[in-house]
Amino acid sequence: MxxxxxxxxxxxxxxxxxxxxxxxxxxxxxxxxxxxxxxxxxxxxxxxxxxxxxxxxxxxxxxxxxxxxxxxxxxxxxxxxxxxxxxxxxxxxxxxxxxxxxxxxxxxxxxxxxxxxxxxxxxxxxxxxxxxxxxxxxxxxxxxxxxxxxxxxxxxxxxxxxxxxxxxxxxxxxxxxxxxxxxxxxxxxxxxxxxxxxxxxxxxxxxxxxxxxxxxxxxxxxxxxxxxxxxxxxxxxxxxxxxxxxxxxxAIVKNTTIANNEIQALLNLRSIEPYQQIVSMKQVAIKYGENVVLNNVNWEVKQGERWALLGHNGAGKSTLLSLINGDNPQAYANHIILFDRKRGSGESIWDIKKKTGFVSPELHQYFPTDNSCLQVIESGYYDTLGLFRPSNPKQADNALRWMKALEIDQYARVLLKNIPASAQRLCLLARALIKNPPLLIFDEPCQGMDEHQISHFKKLVDTICSLSNVTLIYVTHYQHEIPDSVTKVLKLEKGEVVGY
CATH class of the missing domain: 3.40.50.300 (P-loop containing nucleotide triphosphate hydrolases)
Structure with a gap:
């Protein structure tokens, strides 16, 4: 040879x-x-x-x-x-x-x-x-x-x-x-x-x-x-x-067990406020120059519903999520209601973010990596990309409890940039979960995870959904990654809704 x-x-x-x-x-x-x-x-x-x-x-x-x-x-x-x-x-x-x-x-x-x-x-x-x-x-x-x-x-x-x-x-x-x-x-x-x-x-x-x-x-x-x-x-x-x-x-076969009592205790730290409409969109259209990214999108998400958002690469999924997560200024030019409040009626981006737990490949790409993993997760309380204030001992303790639930507590004091990419993603998922928000948006959350991590994460999501009234929007290109708790589907194709 x-x-x-x-x-x-x-x-x-x-x-x-x-x-x-x-x-x-x-x-x-x-x-x-x-x-x-x-x-x-x-x-x-x-x-x-x-x-x-x-x-x-x-x-x-x-x-x-x-x-x-x-x-x-x-x-x-x-x-x-x-x-x-x-x-x-x-x-x-x-x-x-x-x-x-x-x-x-x-x-x-x-x-x-x-x-x-x-x-x-x-x-x-x-x-x-x-x-x-x-x-x-x-x-x-x-x-x-x-x-x-x-x-x-x-x-x-x-x-x-x-x-x-x-x-x-x-x-x-x-x-x-x-x-x-x-x-x-x-x-x-x-x-x-x-x-x-x-x-x-x-x-x-x-x-x-x-x-x-x-x-x-x-x-x-x-x-x-x-x-x-x-x-x-x-x-x-x-x-x-x-x-x-x-x-x-x-394949590495490991037992996947979730401590239901501990998850319930973490969820009880902050109760979920009741809402009539988590998301309501009517004839939403998004354009950049001549490029139409979303066209005539109608979608209503009620509290406690769990949705899969599906579509090809470039179908408009990330743009749709950006309207819900408060990141896209074109939301003000459309009829969009979030958490019972119409966009543009005086709410701030922070009012939206404090009600939303969000993770995506793009967020992972741009998240600063010079915080420790514990600091990254604690920053979820403040919706900032990193912790820019002294750590709160009680919140740091809660962050560590979520790390244990996701089997990544060994990285607590390690800088985010120095741990495997899959563990980084799990840290950002813990950051999304820590404040127990009314809405969880998971955009391709299992990227880079091995089979055990995917199985464990799905069971954790299903446990959270069974123990709370959280609303979930879940994006993936892999059918086997969708948690059992997901019961509704919105499918996009070239920026238009092609199926519910």
Whole structure:
């Protein structure tokens, strides 16, 4: 087997913590790897190690593909490093604004004037320069066609849906025509049709000569995958051919138990006020320039109802939620009643937010990560993106109790940025739950979670719904992630309601 990448007996550290000890992993020509394992097992860290972004010591790391490349392109010797031939697509984007000095903020995507500070998709692709002399199979035109970006070219980056942003990051990686393409949870947040299309895209990428290594769910492996590495507790516990891998056998089986008495006690800390109408929308329409995002939406949500909000990527789900959560100023130009009060009748955004517990992929993307997990959850009392005041001992204690309910209390004193992505998401879910609001909005809450975490979270949601009169709006692209307590469905397609 001709090696493309090899790491032998290496120790890998991040922020002073040892991630891998005695790490050994080889990638051969013609192989395409899936990396699987429970949350926190080190999947993302292994991709970052291969990309050269983490400090590896005490072993030997070699990139034979780079030596081969220099033989084929001797004119580039001394001008490039092996890093230029590796592309990593991460779950979070790193888009910058036009001034290239400050990060975007969460509500910016819904404010027309502020969103103008973002590049369009076309402008962003213009900034990516393919490597001179590299395989040019993936031309700009081909990438735009294969990844279906034609209708997004004039859209600002900040306004892209979760799935659209993922497609753009894949496009940026392919424009570099890399030798190794590293994908971290690439299918997360994609609708069913896009996931099926992704399988075809991955096959074409592999056929073009690019080697693929992807961290993924054991139940979601593209056809082109040839080998599987199973991670457990920061080490590669087994490696095998895909044909020998059994997802069910590799699953981590844990008992999922919910302490009903403790959840009831937490819910009793703050009672839910009664309302006639949690949400009432009549002929709601949202436009940005000539682009119609929502059209003639009628929807009524009564207290205690539990809804699933479904639709393809870009169907308008996030925009619809932004009207309910107080983040979209176009709510004032529409007939919208929230918590028995018409928008524009004198209520503030904070009046709405204090009644709503909210989490979404976009909120996760823009949430500051330099608070401890306990501080992040306590900030839910104040609806701020982080805790900007002294901690209240009683509230911190309640935050810890919710962390225990979600099985993440071991991270209480750890900075949010230093824990696994799935645990970060669970922290934001605890932040949404802590004030026991009348309305919970969970937008793709299970992204990045392993099977046990998903099962535990669903049972927790069902328990909360059985013990309280909370109203729930739940968004997902995976049918098996919908809690049993959800009994109503609103489906969007191209900004219009197509089914209840």
């Amino acid at each position: 001709q090696l493309l990448f090899s790491i032998k007996n290496a120790t890998v550290k991040m922020l002073g913590n040892t991630i891998f000890t005695d790490l050994n992993f080889n990638i051969g020509k013609g192989q395409h790897w899936a990396i699987v394992g429970e949350s926190g097992s080190g999947k993302s860290a292994l991709l970052q190690t291969i990309a050269g972004n983490l400090n590896a010591t005490g072993g030997i790391i070699s990139y034979p593909f780079f030596d081969e490349y220099l033989i084929e392109h001797p004119e580039q010797r001394g001008y490039i490093t092996h890093h230029k031939l590796i592309a990593l697509v991460e779950p979070r984007h790193h888009f910058r604004n036009l001034s290239n000095t400050t990060e975007f903020y969460y509500q910016q995507r819904y404010n027309s004037s502020d969103s103008e500070d973002a590049l369009t998709v076309e402008q962003y692709l213009d900034t990516i320069k393919p490597l001179t002399g590299s395989n040019s199979y993936w031309t700009r035109e081909k990438i735009i066609s294969v990844l279906k970006l034609e209708n997004l070219m004039h859209k600002q980056l900040i306004k892209l849906s979760n799935g659209e942003g993922k497609r753009l990051r894949m496009a940026a990686a392919l424009m570099k025509n890399p030798v190794l393409l590293l994908l971290d949870s690439p299918l997360t947040g994609l609708d069913v049709d896009t996931r099926n299309h992704f399988n075809e895209i991955i096959s074409e990428i592999a056929a073009s000569g690019i080697t693929i290594i992807m961290a993924t769910s054991p139940y979601e492996m593209p056809d082109v995958i040839t080998n599987v590495a199973v991670l457990k507790n920061g080490s590669i516990s087994s490696q095998m051919k895909k044909s020998e891998f059994n997802a069910e056998r590799s």
